[in-house]
Amino acid sequence: MGDLTKKEVDVLIVGGGPAGMSAALYLGRARKRVLVIDAGEPRHRVSKGVHNFLTREGISPDELRQIAWSQMKAYPSVERTEGYVESAEQTATGWRVRTREGGVWEGRALLLAVGVIDHHPTIRGYSERWGESIHHCPYCHGWEMKERPLAVLASGKPAQHLAPLLRGWSDDVILLTNGEALDAEDEEVLQRYKIPIYRSPVVSLEGPGSRLQTISLEDGTSLAREGLFVAGKQSLPTWVSLLGMDVTEEGYIRVDMMQKTNLPMLWAAGDCTSRMQQVLEAAAQGGRAGAIINATLTLSH
Ligand SMILES: Cc1cc2nc3c(=O)[nH]c(=O)nc-3n(C[C@H](O)[C@H](O)[C@H](O)COP(=O)(O)OP(=O)(O)OC[C@H]3O[C@@H](n4cnc5c(N)ncnc54)[C@H](O)[C@@H]3O)c2cc1C
Known part of the structure; x- marks a missing residue:
């Protein structure tokens, strides 16, 4: 031109x-x-x-x-x-x-x-799984993760929303707060939807290639999960x-x-x-x- x-x-x-x-x-x-x-x-x-x-x-x-x-x-x-x-x-x-x-x-x-x-969290094993076994949007990739053991990494209002919403795709959803505090309202909502809460910081994400198999927390807990959703x-x-x-x-x-x-x-x-x-x-x-x-x-x- x-x-x-x-x-x-x-x-x-x-x-x-x-x-x-x-x-x-x-x-x-x-x-x-x-x-x-x-x-x-x-x-x-x-x-x-x-x-x-x-x-x-x-x-x-x-x-x-x-x-x-x-x-x-x-x-x-x-x-x-x-x-x-x-x-x-x-x-x-x-x-x-x-x-x-x-x-x-x-x-x-x-x-x-x-x-x-x-802005992504700095967690070992995160970057190679982003877009593969780590997602942010259930509408974009909930279907691909359906009926699998899932974790949500979030706190506050995003945790209240995303973790219960994912129950539409899987019965097995847990919340990881990564060391962040939840207020009374967050706790009440998550209890209502029977979402287990893990509060210890996340240390690493592991599994072959870009797949997720295990999430390790700072307190020594090891969680078998296949998908992680983040509200970054x-x-x-x-x-x-x-x-x-x-x-x-x-x-x-x-x-x-x-x-x-x-x-x-x-x-x-x-x-x-x-x-x-x-x-x-x-x-x-x-x-x-x-x-x-x-x-x-x-x-x-
Ligand atoms: C991992 C992932 C998976 C997704 N999957 C889906 C899905 O399945 N379905 C769906 O509907 N949505 C999906 N989304 C959301 C979707 O990608 C976005 O909503 C969409 O791309 C937004 O389009 P956009 O044009 O606003 O921004 P973008 O697609 O981000 O495009 C912005 C462009 O601007 C350029 N740019 C930025 N700053 C500058 C600058 N200063 N100068 C010059 N260029 C610049 C960037 O390089 C980029 O090319 C996904 C998002 C992510 C992160």
């Missing part, structure tokens, strides 16, 4: 996951000049298959992305570039972003589709937090029904806007943002 030599487009999209790609598709079909800047590390890259995506059940994250970009070729005003955006600033005509690799790009509108950063903390990239937009109580970017933030010509879509994190949901939000950005740009002249 010729205009990219001037490093100016109609819409800059930061993040090329389901949210960013879906927005690009809407905007490309609406004949807007779009640049998607993507670091290429979607959250579900460790996953073998995407579930709950109607007509695409079990497709690999890589294949989903390849299909999306191959179909995007029909819309030549959409470009993508690899890079990690590390700052954004408002200009007189829109937004300017800079990448770690030295790229500077300007657009009349900016869409943040950056996903979230997952998440955050936005620091540079996004520094833009000064409103955030929700849980720390996600606050958007209205049209994915608009409170800052001018700035939209956000996908995981970065809420804990309701699913591929279809992210794609739907991206599409909505794309449509509204297009309307805003087209009707503002």
Whole structure:
């Protein structure tokens, strides 16, 4: 696209996951000049298959992305570039972003589709099992773990929610608080659902390859488990937090029904806007943002 030599487009999209790609598709079909800047590390890259995506059940994250970009070729005003955006600033005509690799790009509108950063516990044997026998979302991988002995690693409200919910997939669910305290309400809920609680810190996760067989606790307890579900903390990239937009109580970017933030010509879509994190949901939000950005740009002249 010729205009990219001037490093100016109609819409800059930061993040090329389901949210960013879906927005690009809407905007490309609406004949807007779009640049998607993507670091290429979607959250579900460790996953073998995407579930709950109607007509695409079990497709690999890589294949989903390849299909999306191959179909995007029909819309030549959409470009993508690899890079990690590390700052954004408002200009007189829109937004300017800079990448770690030295790229500077300007657009009349900016869409943040950056996903979230997952903060994992530092437990021996954790990283090689993440996405295989360790999961965070029962809707994504509860089926694959059904009727097996499961553990939930969580405390507070997430423990109250996730451990009882998993009883829908397995009768054998225990809670590991990893040394964190539970309050009286947490205890009452977990007792009501007859969830055994183990409070000692988790020392290691063991089993062949990426499978889980045993969870060892600091107090010497050894637990035979085949699946672990975690309710880990998440955050936005620091540079996004520094833009000064409103955030929700849980720390996600606050958007209205049209994915608009409170800052001018700035939209956000996908995981970065809420804990309701699913591929279809992210794609739907991206599409909505794309449509509204297009309307805003087209009707503002
Ligand atoms: C292990 C795992 C399994 C999952 N399984 C399922 C499932 O089966 N079904 C389902 O519906 N959902 C699943 N999910 C959730 C799903 O992956 C997310 O909801 C979805 O990917 C969100 O899309 P997104 O576009 O908002 O973010 P992402 O997919 O995370 O994409 C964000 C993109 O932005 C890029 N990016 C981030 N910061 C920058 C930056 N500063 N500059 C440039 N690029 C940047 C990233 O590299 C990435 O490519 C799973 C999640 C995980 C972690």
